[in-house]
Amino acid sequence: xxxxxxxxxxxxxxxxxxxxxxxxxxxxxxxxxxxxxxxxxxxxxxxx
Amino acid sequence: xxxxxxxxxxxxxxxxxxxxxxxxxxxxxxxxxxxxxxxxxxxxxxxxxxxxxxxxxxxxxxxxxxxxxxxxxxxxxxxxxxxxxxxxxxxxxxxxxxxxxxxxxxxxxxxxxxxxxxxxxxxxxxxxxxxxxxxxxxxxxxxxxxxxxxxxxxxxxxxxxxxxxxxxxxxx
Amino acid sequence: xxxxxxxxxxxxxxxxxxxxxxxxxxxxxxxxxxxxxxxxxxxxxxxxxxxxxxxxxxxxxxxxxxxxxxxxxxxxxxxxxxxxxxxxxxxxxxxxxxxxxxxxxxxxxxxxxxxxxxxxxxxxxxxxxxxxxxxxxxxxxxxxxxxxxxxxxxxxxxxxxxxxxxxxxxxxxxxxxxxxxxxxxxxxxxxxxxxxxxxxxxxxxxxxxxxxxxxxxxxxxxxxxxxxxxxxxxxxxxxxxxxxxxxxxxxxxxxxxxxxxxxxxxxxxxxxxxxxxxxxxxxxxxxxxxxxxxxxxxxxxxxxxxxxxxxxxxxxxxxxxxxxxxxxxxxxxxxxxxxxxxxxxxxxxxxxxxxxxxxxxxxxxxxxxxxxxxxxxxxxxxxxxxxxxxxxxxxxxxxxxxxxxxxxxxxxxxxxxxxxxxxxxxxxxxxxxxxxxxxxxxxxxxxxxxxxxxxxxxxxxxxxxxxxxxxxxxxxxxxxxxxxxxxxxxxxxxxxxxxxxxxxxxxxxxxxxxxxxxxxxxxxxxxxxxxxxxxxxxxxxxxxxxxxxxxxxx
Numbered sequence: 001x002x003x004x005x006x007x008x009x010x011x012x013x014x015x016x017x018x019x020x021x022x023x024x025x026x027x028x029x030x031x032x033x034x035x036x037x038x039x040x041x042x043x044x045x046x047x048x
Numbered sequence: 049x050x051x052x053x054x055x056x057x058x059x060x061x062x063x064x065x066x067x068x069x070x071x072x073x074x075x076x077x078x079x080x081x082x083x084x085x086x087x088x089x090x091x092x093x094x095x096x097x098x099x100x101x102x103x104x105x106x107x108x109x110x111x112x113x114x115x116x117x118x119x120x121x122x123x124x125x126x127x128x129x130x131x132x133x134x135x136x137x138x139x140x141x142x143x144x145x146x147x148x149x150x151x152x153x154x155x156x157x158x159x160x161x162x163x164x165x166x167x168x169x170x171x172x173x174x175x176x177x178x179x180x181x182x183x184x185x186x187x188x189x190x191x192x193x194x195x196x197x198x199x200x201x202x203x204x205x206x207x208x209x210x211x212x213x214x215x216x217x218x219x220x
Numbered sequence: 221x222x223x224x225x226x227x228x229x230x231x232x233x234x235x236x237x238x239x240x241x242x243x244x245x246x247x248x249x250x251x252x253x254x255x256x257x258x259x260x261x262x263x264x265x266x267x268x269x270x271x272x273x274x275x276x277x278x279x280x281x282x283x284x285x286x287x288x289x290x291x292x293x294x295x296x297x298x299x300x301x302x303x304x305x306x307x308x309x310x311x312x313x314x315x316x317x318x319x320x321x322x323x324x325x326x327x328x329x330x331x332x333x334x335x336x337x338x339x340x341x342x343x344x345x346x347x348x349x350x351x352x353x354x355x356x357x358x359x360x361x362x363x364x365x366x367x368x369x370x371x372x373x374x375x376x377x378x379x380x381x382x383x384x385x386x387x388x389x390x391x392x393x394x395x396x397x398x399x400x401x402x403x404x405x406x407x408x409x410x411x412x413x414x415x416x417x418x419x420x421x422x423x424x425x426x427x428x429x430x431x432x433x434x435x436x437x438x439x440x441x442x443x444x445x446x447x448x449x450x451x452x453x454x455x456x457x458x459x460x461x462x463x464x465x466x467x468x469x470x471x472x473x474x475x476x477x478x479x480x481x482x483x484x485x486x487x488x489x490x491x492x493x494x495x496x497x498x499x500x501x502x503x504x505x506x507x508x509x510x511x512x513x514x515x516x517x518x519x520x521x522x523x524x525x526x527x528x529x530x531x532x533x534x535x536x537x538x539x540x541x542x543x544x545x546x547x548x549x550x551x552x553x554x555x556x557x558x559x560x561x562x563x564x565x566x567x568x569x570x571x572x573x574x575x576x577x578x579x580x581x582x583x584x585x586x587x588x589x590x591x592x593x594x595x596x597x598x599x600x601x602x603x604x605x606x607x608x609x610x611x612x613x614x615x616x617x618x619x620x621x622x623x624x625x626x627x628x629x630x631x632x633x634x635x636x637x638x639x640x641x642x643x644x645x646x647x648x649x650x651x652x653x654x655x656x657x658x659x660x661x662x663x664x665x666x667x668x669x670x671x672x673x674x675x676x677x678x679x680x681x682x683x684x685x686x687x688x689x690x691x692x693x694x695x696x697x698x699x700x701x702x703x704x705x706x707x708x709x710x711x712x713x714x715x716x717x718x719x720x721x722x723x724x725x726x727x728x729x730x731x732x733x734x735x736x737x738x739x740x741x742x743x744x745x746x747x748x749x750x751x752x753x754x755x756x757x758x759x760x761x762x763x764x765x766x767x768x769x770x771x772x773x774x
Contacts, residue, residue, distance in 0.1 A: 014541070014726075016065055016476070016534040021548045023069060023530055027076065030577045037581050038083065040658065041590050044169045046092035047182045058733045062480055066530055073526040077519045084515065084585040088508075093586040095501045097508040104769050134772075159772050160352050160437055162502075162593050166660045169589045171502055175437050176354060176769040178504035193672045197593040197662035199348055201355070201774040202281065205670040 096172050096180050104157050104176035107131075113155065118142055126150045130194075132161040132174045135203035137194065143212045144186060150211070151183040162198035165211065173198060189215035227719065228313040230306070235624045237323065239706075241302025242621065244330065245295050249610075250699040252290025253692070255283040260649070260688030263667045264681040280666040281346045281774065288349030289340065292605055294333060296455045297368060299613050301326070301375045303458055303620070304402040308379050310720045311399035314389070317382040325374030332367025335360050346774050348664060350444065351424070353435040356771030359428035362420050369413050376406035394729045394737050397478055398465040398722060404485045405457040407739070408450060411746065412493050415446025427771050436765040438505035445496035446754065453492040453521075455605045457485070459568065459612035463532045466616075467565050468723035471555055473539025476531050478725035482736040484524040484531070490746050491521035494753030501588040510757045511585070517753060518583035525576055532569065535723070560635035564615025567643040568608050571650075575603030578654065595684075596657025598664075599650045607650075611642050614698055621705045622718045628711075630704035634697060641694035649687025652680045 062070070087093040107113050112129045116138045119127040128150050131138045144150055154163050154174045161174040165184060172180040186192075196207035258268055262280060269278045277283060305322065309315060316322050338360060339345040345357035383395070383403055395403075423435040464481045468474055475481060497514035500506050537551055545554025556562045578600040582588055591597065614635075622629050629635065661667065661677055712718075735741065 014538055016063070016530075016537050018537040018540075018545075018548055018551045019530060019534040020065060020069075022533050026529065026573055027072070029573075030076075030580065033577050034080065034581055034584070037590055037658075038087075038584070038587055041087065041093055041169060041587050044167065044590070045185055045187070046094075047169045047184065047586070047589065048092045048094045058731050060479060060733050060736075061727070061731075063477060063534075066477065066480060066527075066534070069530045070527065073523060076526075077522060080580065080584060081516060081519055084587060085512075088512070088586045093589075095508060095511055095586050095589060096504055097511075098506060099504055101505070101764070101766070103766070159355050159774075162662065164593065164660060164662060169586070171589045171592045171594075173441075173500070173503045173593070175441070175504055177436060177766060178438050180502075180504040195660075195662055195670075195672055197665070198352075199281065199284075199355075199664040199774075201772075202279075204281075204664075205666040205668075208670070208672045 093169065096182055099153075099179040099181045101177055102155055102179060104155070107155055108157055112153075118144065118150075124148050127153060129153045130163070130209075132156040132163065132196070132200075132207075133158050134201050135196075135207040137163075137196070137207065137209040140209045141212060142209070143214060146186060146189045146213050146216055148213075149183060149185045151181060154180045159200050160198050161196045161200045161207070163194055164197040165194045166192050168192065170194075171197070186211070186213040189213050228310055230309055231315065234305075234309055234315065234319070237319075237326070238302045238306045239621075239624045241298045241305070241326065242617070242624070242702075243706075244333070245298035245302065246617075246699060246702050248290040248294035248298065248333075249695065252287050252295065253695040255287035256291070257685070257688040257692040258283055259287065260685040264678075264685035265668055266685070267668050276341070276343070279343065279346060281348065282340070282343055284664060285340055285346050285348050289336065291610075292349055292455075293365075293368070295613075296605065296609060297372055298329065300405075300454065300458045301329070301372055303613075303616060304379070304405065304461075305375065306620070306624075306720075307398050307402045307461065308382055311396045311402070311722070312382065312386045314382070314386060316378055317385045318378055321381070322375050322378035325371045325376075325378060327371070328374060329368050329371030332364045332369075332371060334364070335367060336364025339364075350448075352444070353424060353427070353437045353440040354769040354771050355774050356428060357424075359425060362425045362428055366417070366420055366425075369417065373410055373413070376410055379403060379406055394732055396722070397475070397481055397725070397729060398461055400482060400737065401457065401461045401465065401485045403739075404489050405454065405461070407743070408457070408489045408492055409454040411489075411750070412447050412450030412454070415443045415448075415496070417447075419443035419447075423767070427767075432767055434767045434770040436761075436767055437769050438503065439761045439765050441500060441503060442496070442506065442758065442761055445499040446493065446758075447496075448499055449496050450492035452601075452604060453488055455609045457488060459565075459609050460484075460528060462612055462616055463528070463565060463569065464535075465723055466721040467532070467562065468535035468539060469721045470559065470562050470565075470619075471536055471539035472543055473535055473723075475723040475725045476534040476538060478727055478729045479732050479736060480527055480531050482732060484527045486736065486742050487524040487527075488521070489742055490749060491517060491524070493746070493750050495521055495583075496754075497757075498583045498588070501585065502592040505761070506757065513753060515583060515585040519580070522576070522580055522583070529573070529576075536566075538726075558636070560629075560632050560639055561615050561618045563636060564618065564639045564642075565612050567639050568611035568615065571603050571611065571643065571646055572608035574650070575600060575608060578603065591657050593663055594657030595653045595661040595663050599653025599657060602646060602650050602653070607642070607646050611639065611646075614638060614642070617698075617702055619718050619721065621702060622712070623720060625706050626711050626717070627705055627708055628716070630701055630708060635701055638694050638698045638701065641690050641697070645687045645690030645694055647687070648683055649691060652684035652687060656680045656684065 156176045168184045170182045192211045339358035345361035347355045347357045426432045495518040498518045540551040540554040545551030
């Protein structure tokens with residue numbers, strides 16, 4: 001649509017601090033939940 | 049990254065924070081990958097593979113499938129041949145002493161089934177024409193149900209059996 | 221608001237055409253969704269199927285087939301083809317090049333839907349939406365599904381021809397992001413659907429017609445999952461189009477990175493298909509080496525979703541800060557939560573974060589043994605197709621139906637109630653399902669009749685059905701809002717209306733490198749990767765195929 005009226009340079013310095021916080025929370029949750037399932041696998045014993 | 053671009057002004061440009069996120073997410077995925085590789089190929093937490101093929105129409109006529117059930121291989125090792133069909137496992141119960149290592153072989157003579165041995169990692173798709181194999185070590189006495197976890201028809205919910213792991217009674 | 225140069229006016233005929241897609245989609249959703257809670261209630265001990273017996277719907281697995289086919293296949297495919305049609309027209313500011321071709325595609329899908337619905341309702345296709353052989357359904361079921369797929373392909377051909385015409389008219393211009401993304405979605409789907417097409421045409425349909433005596437079930441599974449996983453991305457990518465290309469605008473901001481948005485879509489084309497064996501980790505007949513390679517490639521396809529997380533959240537943060545949001549996380553409150561179009565997509569995104577975590581777990585090779593074919597799996601995909609996709613489509617509907625009909629959204633506050641009840645209901649439902657799966661509860665089982673259910677499951681079974689009840693309230697309200705909006709007499713007053721939301725990028729898309737706007741290199745790379753990752757094993761299974769598994773009715 002209005003492709004042509006975008007400023008070529010990034011406008012006012014926008015530092016995505018909040019995004020980094022959200023992403024960090026996500027990674028922490030991911031690692032925690034993933035590890036808990038991985039530990040269930042380990043607890044249930046080998047398969048060969 | 050820009051060598052294929054014909055447009056001089058155009059370039060691949062990512063925000064510096066986003067570039068760092070790309071690195072972090074790649075490290076994260078590689079860490080998961082390494083962990084599961086070690087578990088699967090070094091520690092013995094392996095998935096079923098290509099075992100062997102059978103003819104679902106005649107498989108139940110010849111050994112070992114003509115006599116489903118447990119084989120004592122000696123040294124605490126057992127092989128269990130289980131036939132799946134609508135809507136039961138044959139045999140319905142398998143009894144082993146505690147401390148035994150049981151390798152389950154499964155096949156189906158009709159439709160697809162599943163074989164989920166509760167509280168273990170033995171969880172296999174059972175497919176006509178194929179043999180599925182996984183092993184479990186029973187370190188504790190108790191009863192472990194194996195249930196069909198793939199839809200196989202109207203009576204699917206009733207399809208299950210049990211492994212009875214008997215406590216050591218001081219024999220031997 | 222209306223400062224944009226030349227807002228493209230979509231013709232009334234095209235609006236009706238897109239609207240027809242939505243009518244079928246929401247109609248399918250309204251019927252299919254009724255069976256979800258029935259299953260949930262049955263699991264927790266409240267068997268209501270007896271009440272449906274007089275309607276011929278008393279069979280659990282017939283209901284489960286209807287739920288899967290209508291919600292996962294029909295609601296999605298019809299909504300997606302309709303939505304993408306409008307994206308093409310408005311994005312390119314030109315009508316379809318061959319509108320008749322697209323109409324042929326749509327009516328082919330409708331004929332296919334009717335053809336598949338008859339045997340399902342007659343109880344001659346209670347094989348669930350995965351129809352694994354040798355479970356047998358009527359030939360009409362397979363042919364009907366084939367026609368739905370072929371119809372969606374034909375609509376895709378209409379898109380490509382329209383795009384080719386636009387390229388001729390606009391040499392040297394970067395294609396608009398939403399259009400590129402719509403085309404990638406369609407191309408990916410056409411590539412991916414080859415697996416199911418081969419499965420149905422070489423095995424299932426001939427076996428159903430009695431031309432061959434049996435099928436090779438493991439070959440069937442490999443072909444099915446060639447399509448099955450990218451199918452998930454066919455559902456998801458249209459939601460991503462909205463999250464990247466529309467939501468930033470709706471939230472009052474801009475798209476954070478046009479370049480990375482395009483890169484993510486290309487990576488989805490490249491990596492969606494060669495990952496199917498991660499659905500077959502527990503299968504016999506596939507060597508562990510191939511399963512392992514697909515496990516790694518599945519991690520690869522997680523990467524563009526992780527990119528999406530950053531780009532979409534950053535776009536939202538930019539919008540929120542512009543609206544006066546402050547703090548490390550406090551800005552989230554400054555987003556326009558009161559707008560149901562926005563809140564639907566925000567809540568869909570939150571649910572999808574958990575869906576993504578579960579998905580990475582599923583892909584993790586032997587970790588999959590913990591959850592394969594347990595209640596965890598439907599718990600997982602209700603966070604993807606039934607949340608990321610469905611709840612986003614709810615949000616899109618809130619502006620799309622007014623846009624198409626020229627009638628204002630009926631009771632926007634109630635639309636917010638839909639969103640929140642879907643969010644809360646799904647949180648409860650899917651959490652309970654994940655836990656049940658870890659405890660060993662099987663999926664797709666009439667669990668109320670199972671003799672092996674231990675007491676420790678009962679609390680979670682109750683939570684699961686409570687979630688299901690809340691979801692039923694949400695979806696019912698959604699259907700009412702959609703219908704009341706479309707069929708009311710009230711129209712927008714002059715000067716009022718809804719505009720088609722297109723987010724502006726922070727950086728001029730014309731600065732996006734050309735390699736992110738060309739199909740050929742990506743198509744070649746996709747084909748090569750699929751051949752490398754699937755070729756040898758597919759060849760092996762084909763050359764050793766034994767069609768000796770006779771069809772058996774469920």
